[in-house]
Amino acid sequence: MLLRLVKQQGQLLRLSRAYSAGDRLHGYTVERVDEVPEFQMELVSLKHDKTGARHCHVSRDDTINTFSVAFPTTPRDDTGVSHILEHTALCGSHQFPVRDPFFKMLTRSLSTFMNAMTAPDFTMYPFSTQNAKDYYNLLNVYCDAVFHPKLSHLDFLQEGWRLEQSNLEDVNSAITLKGVVFNEMKGYNNYPSYVLGQGILNNLLPSHTYGCCSGGDPLQIPQLTHEQLLHFHRTHYHPSNALFYTYGDMDLGKHLAKIGPILDQFEPIEAGTQVSLEPHWDNPRRVVITGPPNPHISPSEDITVSVSYKLPPINDGYHSLALSIITSALISGAQSKFYEALIDAKLGSSFASGTGFHPSTKDTFFTIGLSGVKEPQVEEVVGAIERVWREVCDEGVDEQQLEAILHQVELGRKHQTTSFGLHLSFGVLGSWMHGQEPHQSMEFSSHIEKFKAHQANADYIPNLTRKFFIDNTHKLTLIMKPDLDYGLMLSNKEAKVLEDKVRNLTEEDKEEIQRMGLLLQQEQDKEQDLSCLPRLIISDIPKEIKEYPVEHTNVHGVPVQIYTGPTNGLTYFRCLISEMDLVDDQVSVLPMYSDILANVGSAGQTYQQSDLDKMLRTGKFKVTPFVGANVSKMDRFRYGTLLSSSCLNRNIPYMYSLWQNTLMEPHFGETDRIQTLLDSEVINGDRDR
Secondary structure, X not given: OEEEEXXXXXXXXXOOOOOOOOOEEOOEEEEEEEEXXXXXXXXXXXXXXXXXXXXXXXXXXXXXXXEEEEEEXXXXXXXXXXXXXXXXXXXXXXXXXXXXXHHHHHHHOOOOEEXXXXXXXXXXXXXXXXXXXXXXXXXXXXXXXXXXXXXXXXXXXXXXXXXXXXXOOOOOOOEEEEOHHHHHHHHHOOOHHHHHHHHHHHHHOOOOXXXXXXXXXXXXXXXXXXXXXXXXXXXHXXXXXXXXXXXXOOOHHHHHHHHHHHHOOOOOOOOOOXXXXXXXXXXXXXXEEEEOOOOOOOHHHOEEEEEEEXXXXXXXXXXXXXXXXXXHHHHOOOOOHXXXXXXXXXXXOEEOOOOXXXXXXXXXXXXXXXXXXXXXXXXXXXXXXXXXXXXXXXXXXXXXXXXXXXXXXXXXHHOOOOOHHXXXXXXXXXXXXXXXXXXXXXXXXHHHHHHHHHHOOOOHXXXXXXXXXXXXXXXXXXXXXXOOOHHHHHHHHHHHHHHHHHOOOOHHHHHHHXXXXXXXXXXXXXXXXXXXXXXXXXXXXXXXXXXXXXXXXXXXXXXXXXXXXXXXXXXXXXXXXXEEOOOHHHHHHHHHHHHXXXXXXXXXXXXXXXXXXXXXXXXXXXXXXXXXXXXXXXXXXXXXXXXXXXXXXXXXXXXXXXXXXXXXXXXXXXXXXXXXXXXXXXXXXXXXX
């Protein structure tokens, strides 16, 4: 057994103000400067004078510096153009004409994060690193990738879609559909959670970009042309449509000196990528879809029922927070109202994928869903959901449950990882691209205090519940039923798409397809000249190693490591119990044992009471399986469990007491609870793939 404890040290120092509104530097104008004392940081908002590109810089005493450039990408069809463009932009650029420069930079960089991602309404290219030379190396690669990509026809065929002979040497061999994104999205259609989430978004907010599949529908991807891809790049990947974000302790002026000249090459345009608010429905809607079956359960128990509600727009920061707190109180923990009404009532096995408040779309929304439902119980589920809302109107929300959620919110605000700057960029971007200024998304503390003040009025939460849920006519009830032939149905539709593409091909067309296939193969096999890519040399890397002092001690013979650092008022606990001599049958149930141990009652408390106590006193209270190398028996692994949690410093005694109860007095006699946990694991298996 090994215990590890991270304790609080002094707070980070507040940075002095370096810029003021109206300052001009490197072709930019500072629009406003805001201090955020809660996180000891300063936020500088700027606009590029020529193109109108927006820039948010967060100055903070943090050596892990972050960069991202994001573009609102709002496709109006299902061809996956924004997703395919993200892939194709990473196939080489004018300055760095090598395939997948991001991947190639992994061995030439000290980055702590490097990626690109496509969401329903934006595409983002972020990285982070502690090394200044590395930062500007990556900045050059990223900016050239998005503003000056090659976007060659061959790259489009590789990443998007193409027709290709099954045998490239035989022009008359069967022709198939291929493509990286095409195949990726075919894979996603095998997962019930993806089909459900796409169905909810497309049907709840159908009138604009959310009514489309941003990743691409494999049946529609073959409708996209190379010319359409180039047009989408010209109109979306432009400085006038760009949102830049920089974070850390590096100098903003140096960043702008690098970025400004790149943007100066462009003339301003009107991108027209604004997303309109969804027109409010006069009446609720009901949709039934089919999806892939869960192979681990009977089709008769594989129905998912979800109810979704359109809520205020993303730039209504206060109501987004208030509704997030209220809905979290209703779904979080085994003692929550929806858990008791749906799962404890045996109407289904677990909350459906996507259950929760969704704060990232132009119109926010909340979904409550249940998986593992039998056909005769579908209407019972819908009725139970309505009853919960009426109960909230009549009784409000349990005060302890609300206190627990507010406690989790406080923990979340104080929890600062090495990826703080990166996660902050994700939090800022959603509302920023929809018209809210970055500083407004930081007004968290004032919103919390406002909610607490309103909460004192017993009618406040019932009134919000009635307005946004009971009387809300923009409500979607979506039922997903399993189709045992779902995969076959998609395969048949794909075959029809292919047949339509191939039916009228001439011999010359087939020869051209073969020629392009051979060219692509040659390009893929060609050895890459990586000399154009920037790299670090030894002198670019500081020789000094930052040490983190560790105090080694023991408690009753158990070794303990204590780290002291700037934890923002939190204490983190880890305990590894690794001396388990398990046989193979025991190893297979170790994950289930770990989950059950953390989620049953203990020491005279039911699982509901125990769960509430953990939420009131700790954060991320988890037991997870551990597998490691066994140095004494090289043919076997070392097995165990890892205990982990965190808490506000004032709750340290409570946290250790909860662990003592969990380990020494677990209620393994709660057989109904254990069965529910096992059923939930079966239902949710596809979500982690």
